[in-house]
Amino acid sequence: MSRGFTLLEVLVAALLVAIPVVAAQMLMLHSAAVFHGAQGHAHARAAARHYVARVSAFHLGGLWPDSSVSPGYWLPGIEIQMSASELPVSPPQCINRWCSATEWADFESANLACVLNVQSLGEFCSQVVAIPHHVETDRNVRFTRFNVTVRADDGLDVVIEWPTPEGTWASASTSGSSSTLILASPSSIADSDMHRIETDL
Amino acid sequence: MGLTRATLQRGMGLMELLLAVVLGMALLAGLGRLLAHSLPLQQSLVVQAERQEHMALLNHLWGELLQGAGALGCLGTADTVVNFLNTQWSALGLLAPLPGVEIIAQPTTAPLFASIRDLAEDSQALVVRGYGAPRAMLSEDLAGERGRAILSADDSRINSGDIVMISDCRQASIFSATSTRHSGGYVRFSWQAGEGALANSDHGLTQDGAVSSATLALSEPGFAEGAGLYAPTSSPISVAESRPSRAERPIYTLWQKTLGANALELITGVERLYFRYGAWHPDHGGVIGYFDAEHLPDDAQVLLLSILVNVSVFDDQADTTNESVSFSMSFSVPLSGN
Numbered sequence: 001m002s003r004g005f006t007l008l009e010v011l012v013a014a015l016l017v018a019i020p021v022v023a024a025q026m027l028m029l030h031s032a033a034v035f036h037g038a039q040g041h042a043h044a045r046a047a048a049r050h051y052v053a054r055v056s057a058f059h060l061g062g063l064w065p066d067s068s069v070s071p072g073y074w075l076p077g078i079e080i081q082m083s084a085s086e087l088p089v090s091p092p093q094c095i096n097r098w099c100s101a102t103e104w105a106d107f108e109s110a111n112l113a114c115v116l117n118v119q120s121l122g123e124f125c126s127q128v129v130a131i132p133h134h135v136e137t138d139r140n141v142r143f144t145r146f147n148v149t150v151r152a153d154d155g156l157d158v159v160i161e162w163p164t165p166e167g168t169w170a171s172a173s174t175s176g177s178s179s180t181l182i183l184a185s186p187s188s189i190a191d192s193d194m195h196r197i198e199t200d201l
Numbered sequence: 202m203g204l205t206r207a208t209l210q211r212g213m214g215l216m217e218l219l220l221a222v223v224l225g226m227a228l229l230a231g232l233g234r235l236l237a238h239s240l241p242l243q244q245s246l247v248v249q250a251e252r253q254e255h256m257a258l259l260n261h262l263w264g265e266l267l268q269g270a271g272a273l274g275c276l277g278t279a280d281t282v283v284n285f286l287n288t289q290w291s292a293l294g295l296l297a298p299l300p301g302v303e304i305i306a307q308p309t310t311a312p313l314f315a316s317i318r319d320l321a322e323d324s325q326a327l328v329v330r331g332y333g334a335p336r337a338m339l340s341e342d343l344a345g346e347r348g349r350a351i352l353s354a355d356d357s358r359i360n361s362g363d364i365v366m367i368s369d370c371r372q373a374s375i376f377s378a379t380s381t382r383h384s385g386g387y388v389r390f391s392w393q394a395g396e397g398a399l400a401n402s403d404h405g406l407t408q409d410g411a412v413s414s415a416t417l418a419l420s421e422p423g424f425a426e427g428a429g430l431y432a433p434t435s436s437p438i439s440v441a442e443s444r445p446s447r448a449e450r451p452i453y454t455l456w457q458k459t460l461g462a463n464a465l466e467l468i469t470g471v472e473r474l475y476f477r478y479g480a481w482h483p484d485h486g487g488v489i490g491y492f493d494a495e496h497l498p499d500d501a502q503v504l505l506l507s508i509l510v511n512v513s514v515f516d517d518q519a520d521t522t523n524e525s526v527s528f529s530m531s532f533s534v535p536l537s538g539n
Contacts, residue, residue: 004213007220014224021231028235032242039249046256050531057479057505057533064487095477096496098488115529130475130509131527 044172048158074152077105271301272331274368283405285376295435304494319442326439335429369428479505
């Protein structure tokens with residue numbers, strides 16, 4: 001008479017089958033984490049590039065009146081240190097109205113927060129981003145927590161950090177070169193508030 | 202023949218069977234979860250990859266296009282551009298050099314887009330105008346109603362009836378080249394007056410209504426050797442139905458057309474464009490604002506174009522779903538482009 005499988009044999013067989021299944025699942029989870037990480041990086045870099053493009057557009061040479069221009073400076077308020085938990089309650093709104101240079105810098109900071117997470121500033125972001133209500137924004141790339149640092153010295157360095165599911169913080173950065181710009185700042189701003197740029201122009 | 206006890210196989214016991222079933226189900230559940238998880242991940246990956254591809258394409262194409270917005274050669278202002286065509290300045294449309302960047306809030310009612318069928322009603326449109334790089338350079342001073350120019354490249358041509366802008370660093374004129382003749386890298390052209398809307402008038406007008414007092418120029422001396430001959434490089438950008446669109450399931454596309462060329466279906470699935478001007482004004486030492494098309498002050502200097510693009514998400518059968526993704530882009534606009 002042939003002997004059937006014993007319980008131990010069945011368990012060992014099941015274990016052997018389970019190992020590759022679990023390994024495949026872990027691989028899948030790992031690839032998902034890698035994908036979400038790459039997605040986060042792409043989103044952060046796009047947001048940073050967007051910010052640099054917007055800021056740079058208003059730093060063209062010859063733009064600001066001669067009487068109030070000191071070539072080689074960034075506009076005041078461009079340097080920021082911002083986190084999702086400390087966003088301004090009511091940032092200045094520069095849509096369809098004129099803003100001073102300082103208000104504009106604050107507006108751009110808030111705009112960056114909206115690009116990182118369109119729900120971060122409620123109605124402000126709805127107006128700024130102008131996404132119709134029926135459009136689903138991509139939930140996967142919303143940063144619920146983030147830190148942003150903008151340094152304005154030789155160039156415009158934007159660093160964005162966000163938490164990963166593993167509990168660490170990832171970061172992406174981009175730089176706006178000053179080599180193609182002539183930068184300016186209103187002379188009413190004290191020199192100590194300005195960030196000198198050594199342009200090669 | 203009777204069965205002997207030795208040939209009988211012992212089956213699994215109930216406990217063994219139940220345990221095997223439970224383990225099998227657990228493995229199946231694990232595999233199922235694996236498959237269930239992989240599908241949305243794959244779809245999300247495709248959506249993200251497409252979005253990045255679209256952004257890269259538009260960054261490249263529009264970045265280059267907008268750098269030529271409002272290009273007038275070395276001329277710094279549009280105040281000394283003269284229109285020698287029978288068409289009024291206000292009706293020049295794509296041929297007008299300025300504004301270099303114009304947001305069309307309601308393309309369905311705009312004459313510039315009248316020839317495009319099935320425009321997306323919810324979407325805005327854009328016109329980017331400029332006169333790009335010179336096709337030819339005058340090789341001798343203009344005289345009478347004739348001129349001679351050396352072509353900038355082997356494949357450069359100025360054909361009879363082409364609208365051309367001649368420009369130096371003082372003034373420019375938009376006219377229709379007539380009786381052109383190419384030979385040995387040179388082009389001879391004239392600018393006889395005619396009757397059609399795009400034929401030449403016997404006098405020219407600036408945007409301010411000043412009448413030209415010189416031959417094909419605003420003021421004497423006229424155009425001398427070295428002046429450039431430029432062709433318009435205008436591009437209307439809009440959202441309209443795609444070629445494979447069906448009445449029961451319309452598919453919209455981002456279309457871009459270059460003057461004189463066929464429209465190009467840039468990105469299938471784009472269902473809406475929304476633009477805003479980033480503008481500057483010298484008041485109070487300089488102020489900045491972002492304006493919708495209908496709110497842009499007349500004296501604002503446009504320096505930035507802010508764009509929001511909504512794109513449909515397609516399913517496996519290449520049909521649009523109810524989901525869409527959006528992305529924002531910003532491009533600087535040259536100072537001369539306003």
